[in-house]
Amino acid sequence: MRTGRSARPRPRRTSAAARWARLPTESRNRRSARLDTLPVAKVVALVLDEDRRALVAAARQRAAIARAAAEVARALGRGSRLVFLGAGTSGRLGVLEAAECPPTFGTDPDRIRAVMAGGEGAVFSAVEGAEDRAEDGREEAERLRTGDVLVGISASSVTPFVRGALETARRRGIRTVLVTCAPRPGLRALADVVVAVRTGPEVLTGSTRLKAGSATKAVLNAVTTAAMVRLGKAYGNLMVDLRQGSAKLRDRARRIVVAAGGVAPERADALLAEAKGEVKTAIVMARRGVPAAEARRLIAAASGHVRAALARRTPRARRARRR
Numbered sequence: 001m002r003t004g005r006s007a008r009p010r011p012r013r014t015s016a017a018a019r020w021a022r023l024p025t026e027s028r029n030r031r032s033a034r035l036d037t038l039p040v041a042k043v044v045a046l047v048l049d050e051d052r053r054a055l056v057a058a059a060r061q062r063a064a065i066a067r068a069a070a071e072v073a074r075a076l077g078r079g080s081r082l083v084f085l086g087a088g089t090s091g092r093l094g095v096l097e098a099a100e101c102p103p104t105f106g107t108d109p110d111r112i113r114a115v116m117a118g119g120e121g122a123v124f125s126a127v128e129g130a131e132d133r134a135e136d137g138r139e140e141a142e143r144l145r146t147g148d149v150l151v152g153i154s155a156s157s158v159t160p161f162v163r164g165a166l167e168t169a170r171r172r173g174i175r176t177v178l179v180t181c182a183p184r185p186g187l188r189a190l191a192d193v194v195v196a197v198r199t200g201p202e203v204l205t206g207s208t209r210l211k212a213g214s215a216t217k218a219v220l221n222a223v224t225t226a227a228m229v230r231l232g233k234a235y236g237n238l239m240v241d242l243r244q245g246s247a248k249l250r251d252r253a254r255r256i257v258v259a260a261g262g263v264a265p266e267r268a269d270a271l272l273a274e275a276k277g278e279v280k281t282a283i284v285m286a287r288r289g290v291p292a293a294e295a296r297r298l299i300a301a302a303s304g305h306v307r308a309a310l311a312r313r314t315p316r317a318r319r320a321r322r323r
Helices: 016-021 040-059 062-077 088-105 134-142 160-171 211-230 247-261 265-274 279-288 292-301 306-311 315-322
Strands: 082-086 112-116 149-153 175-180 193-196
Touching: 040 211, 062 082, 062 149, 062 175, 062 193, 062 211, 082 088, 082 160, 088 112, 088 149, 088 211, 134 160, 149 160, 149 211, 160 175, 175 211, 247 265, 247 279, 265 279, 279 292, 279 306, 292 306
Parallel strands: 082 112, 082 149, 149 175, 175 193
Antiparallel strands: none
């Protein structure tokens, strides 16, 4: 007898709890199954060895990391912004990366920003449930501008706050990057570039502040450093756009001009004073024998790249060198 409906059983809906249990970042690590019985030295050795494994896994994602760096370089190069967004440890790593760029690379703090689920206070104290509010992530994505790049950071890849932001950003045509430690099907639908590091289960089950955090920090370091190098923020391996906000950094700036400009320390001090602290300008002044204004012109004509500025042979520069 026909009932009008198939006799096949309905598929069961997978609960959120069941999905979370299958995440690699929530799985148990066999190597640490008897963690509570190990002496302190062995716990330390195990944690560090798992971190090493995580960094090896991150290196396998170098092609995706390079694509993410290229996206960031393009955005910053055209005057747009880079925004890191995450919750918990992932969010704090984004805050750290954004905070370190201005002193290291001389970037405008408004151009490289971080958004933390739960607000600024959540950087220092956990705000319960903040990561579950997808609507907050969507609201943050609505504040993005055309040309910006959003880097969503989620160790598990399922954080509602991050997913909501990425989905809204993509709908608005904003370029997106997802950094996660839980490779799984469907991630390519979340972002233009997906960096999915297979770090595996943590030593302390579910504690992604451990090797997932280490791998994420390595990925973010690589993305920003590669992007900044592409934008001319380095000459060789020297940070030539650093901000001299401390005695140590002032000394570093002096040593950079000595090394790159081929001058004595006293001459480096004089050049930096004339260049108003601009390391790039002081280097070009030293190497090309030109005044600060001409050095700045050469650097601007070379789109901020010291090596290219030094290679430019203008009649004015040649006359200054002969003098």
